[in-house]
Amino acid sequence: MTKEEYDKNIETLITWAKAYYVYDEPIASDEEYDKLARLCLDFENKNPELTHQNSPNKRVGGVILDGFSKANHLSRMWSQEDIFNTKELEDWIKRASKVGDNLEFFCQPKFDGVSLNLIYENGILKQAITRGDGEIGEDVTQNAYTIQSIPLKIDEKSLIEIRGEVVIKKSDFENINKDRIKNGETPFSNPRNASAGSLRQLDSNITAKRKLFFNVWGVGQNSLNLQKTSEMMKYIFSLGFIEAPMQTLAKSIEEIENIYNNMVSKRDSFPMLLDGMVIKIDDIHTQEDLGFTQKFPRWSCAYKFPALEKTTKLKDIILQVGRTGVVTPVAIVEPVLIEGANVERASLHNFDEINRLDLKINDSVIIIRSGDVIPKITKVLKDRRTGDEKEIIKPTLCPVCSSELLIEDIMIKCQNLDCSARVVSSIIYFASKNCMNIDGLGDKIVEQLVREQKIFDILDLYSLKFEDLNILDGFREKKAQNLIDAIKNTKGSELHRVINALGIEHIGEVASKQLCFEFGLNLINVTFEELITLDGIGEQMANSLLEFMRVNKEIVLKLFEIIQPTVTQKIEAKENIFKNKTVVVTGTMSKSRNEIKELLENLGAKISSSVSKKTDFVIFGEDAGSKYDKAIELNIKILTENEMYELIKN
Numbered sequence: 300m301t302k303e304e305y306d307k308n309i310e311t312l313i314t315w316a317k318a319y320y321v322y323d324e325p326i327a328s329d330e331e332y333d334k335l336a337r338l339c340l341d342f343e344n345k346n347p348e349l350t351h352q353n354s355p356n357k358r359v360g361g362v363i364l365d366g367f368s369k370a371n372h373l374s375r376m377w378s379q380e381d382i383f384n385t386k387e388l389e390d391w392i393k394r395a396s397k398v399g400d401n402l403e404f405f406c407q408p409k410f411d412g413v414s415l416n417l418i419y420e421n422g423i424l425k426q427a428i429t430r431g432d433g434e435i436g437e438d439v440t441q442n443a444y445t446i447q448s449i450p451l452k453i454d455e456k457s458l459i460e461i462r463g464e465v466v467i468k469k470s471d472f473e474n475i476n477k478d479r480i481k482n483g484e485t486p487f488s489n490p491r492n493a494s495a496g497s498l499r500q501l502d503s504n505i506t507a508k509r510k511l512f513f514n515v516w517g518v519g520q521n522s523l524n525l526q527k528t529s530e531m532m533k534y535i536f537s538l539g540f541i542e543a544p545m546q547t548l549a550k551s552i553e554e555i556e557n558i559y560n561n562m563v564s565k566r567d568s569f570p571m572l573l574d575g576m577v578i579k580i581d582d583i584h585t586q587e588d589l590g591f592t593q594k595f596p597r598w599s600c601a602y603k604f605p606a607l608e609k610t611t612k613l614k615d616i617i618l619q620v621g622r623t624g625v626v627t628p629v630a631i632v633e634p635v636l637i638e639g640a641n642v643e644r645a646s647l648h649n650f651d652e653i654n655r656l657d658l659k660i661n662d663s664v665i666i667i668r669s670g671d672v673i674p675k676i677t678k679v680l681k682d683r684r685t686g687d688e689k690e691i692i693k694p695t696l697c698p699v700c701s702s703e704l705l706i707e708d709i710m711i712k713c714q715n716l717d718c719s720a721r722v723v724s725s726i727i728y729f730a731s732k733n734c735m736n737i738d739g740l741g742d743k744i745v746e747q748l749v750r751e752q753k754i755f756d757i758l759d760l761y762s763l764k765f766e767d768l769n770i771l772d773g774f775r776e777k778k779a780q781n782l783i784d785a786i787k788n789t790k791g792s793e794l795h796r797v798i799n800a801l802g803i804e805h806i807g808e809v810a811s812k813q814l815c816f817e818f819g820l821n822l823i824n825v826t827f828e829e830l831i832t833l834d835g836i837g838e839q840m841a842n843s844l845l846e847f848m849r850v851n852k853e854i855v856l857k858l859f860e861i862i863q864p865t866v867t868q869k870i871e872a873k874e875n876i877f878k879n880k881t882v883v884v885t886g887t888m889s890k891s892r893n894e895i896k897e898l899l900e901n902l903g904a905k906i907s908s909s910v911s912k913k914t915d916f917v918i919f920g921e922d923a924g925s926k927y928d929k930a931i932e933l934n935i936k937i938l939t940e941n942e943m944y945e946l947i948k949n
């Protein structure tokens with residue numbers, strides 16, 4: 300790298316860091332940022348005299364937003380030195396071991412959020428300050444008051460700084476983004492930015508709504524006089540801070556590696572995003588001997604996890620036609636490796652998503668994949684456009700059967716029931732594991748059978764003959780026979796499986812079970828009124844089922860005839876006061892809520908979760924809240940648990 304290149308790279312880093320720290324809207328992936336920062340660091344180590352005075356490698360990142368009052372930390376806040384592999388871990392330990400042998404290391408999860416310093420005086424939370432440049436941060440005390448996991452009072456009376464990470468649960472993050480999209484706001488690119496954006500709010504009512512969580516990881520100024528970080532943390536947790544899982548002491552590189560690997564493997568099961576593991580030398584005297592660089596403590600480091608977010612390029616958009624005819628755009632991207640998996644496709648949900656992202660072919664994008672979640676494009680890096688980008692055009696004709704597409708709100712649909720894409724996907728769905736579970740009838744085979752005109756719909760599966768299959772490419776005798784047998788084996792399947800396998804829009808596994816239990820084979824003839832009285836079945840579901848049965852009744856009847864499904868229907872209860880009545884159960888009782896519900900359901904009652912004019916009885920236990928009040932307000936008959944038992948005595 301030449302001096303010019305180095306200076307240019309530093310400018311890029313500064314721009315990226317500003318977008319990240321100041322606006323909570325990154326314009327690069329962490330991986331890219333880390334890579335470039337590393338390259339610059341190498342240059343700086345070799346040419347200390349040429350080091351840029353604003354190099355992000357030399358300072359704690361972060362600027363104070365207008366509108367916030369500034370506040371001083373009592374003692375400095377730091378960043379962490381990143382390490383990425385065993386070799387770097389060995390080097391780090393070697394450097395740390397200069398001050399002594401037999402070191403012990405305290406390992407903590409590194410939750411990915413935003414740093415917060417809490418100052419307690421006389422046991423009262425006095426001030427909450429963001430990290431800022433390490434010396435001065437933003438005063439967000441009012442916002443900290445709204446975070447449940449931050450105690451307002453603690454039992455330690457001396458002046459103390461307690462530090463931790465403000466994070467957001469992955470599930471809450473999804474919900475916030477759904478709301479933001481609904482309100483026409485830009486969604487946050489990841490949970491880290493969501494927590495930073497939510498903590499750094501001028502309106503603490505907004506912060507309060509965001510369900511932030513404080514995960515404590517250390518202390519700043521204090522007069523506790525403890526010898527070990529591990530003891531210190533134990534003491535802090537005893538003050539009422541919630542203890543993070545997997546805080547472990549280690550004595551060797553092997554032990555550290557084991558803890559690290561274990562944490563990486565459990566990463567998806569944490570409700571919050573983890574981006575690494577922080578390793579600290581446990582002994583506080585040793586920490587003091589090692590001291591700090593300009594940017595981070597020499598006695599701790601962050602062992603980063605493999606990145607979940609990568610930057611890549613959108614090559615193309617393909618269109619998939621699902622079994623209900625919905626046309627979904629799928630992004631084809633330049634392949635990137637994320638956590639060992641090669642990612643080439645990302646889901647886009649619908650064309651609205653493309654508009655919202657302002658996505659164009661050839662755009663650089665940030666893509667995220669975590670756990671089993673389907674890879675998704677979270678951001679378009681518009682400042683990298685070169686002029687070669689191409690608009691993505693909404694289709695008007697079905698990409699498979701060329702019939703005109705119906706545009707329904709944000710959905711685009713092929714309405715042709717015989718569209719081979721719809722036929723293929725509905726058969727694939729029918730055969731899939733959670734439906735009829737037909738072994739050997741995977742995507743490719745279904746496509747082949749439809750292409751070779753051996754089947755035209757689900758029913759045709761049951762008239763497939765050995766001779767039909769035997770002559771097909773790739774079908775040996777055994778394979779053909781196995782498939783015939785697997786199809787035959789679906790006979791006698793439970794009714795709700797068959798209903799679920801039909802792939803009726805809005806009717807999933809749970810609804811199928813409920814409907815079959817309620818109506819049995821008569822499901823074919825139910826009315827809107829009968830459906831709508833069931834708890835959990837809304838108008839949309841009812842209409843979808845009715846419409847499906849109207850169009851496909853003949854096929855369904857034939858299918859029942861062939862499969863002869865097993866029906867487990869509810870048994871007609873004998874006459875009692877709760878039969879066919881709508882009942883709401885609320886508050887704590889002598890038995891679990893589920894037991895009480897089951898008891899009532901066996902008596903033929905419909906259990907509802909909310910009180911309305913339609914409710915016949917509200918049965919209440921201890922601490923019954925708003926449902927009890929509503930029952931009184933609507934003049935609905937209320938019963939205690941014992942009164943209920945009295946009524947069903949004999």
Ligand SMILES: NC(=O)c1ccc[n+]([C@@H]2O[C@H](COP(=O)([O-])OP(=O)(O)OC[C@H]3O[C@@H](n4cnc5c(N)ncnc54)[C@H](O)[C@@H]3O)[C@@H](O)[C@H]2O)c1
Nearest residue numbers: 315316319325327328329332378379407409410414516577
């Ligand atoms: N995408 C971008 O454009 C961009 C720009 C700038 C920075 N970044 C990212 O931010 C990183 C640098 O940010 P940073 O300096 O804030 O470092 P960092 O976030 O990687 O690590 C330091 C922070 O970790 C937090 N932390 C979490 N758990 C901890 C624990 N158990 N003990 C101690 N601290 C803990 C603390 O808040 C501390 O301030 C880079 O590595 C990069 O990935 C990305």
Ligand SMILES: [Zn+2]
Nearest residue numbers: 697700713718
């Ligand atoms: Zn079509």
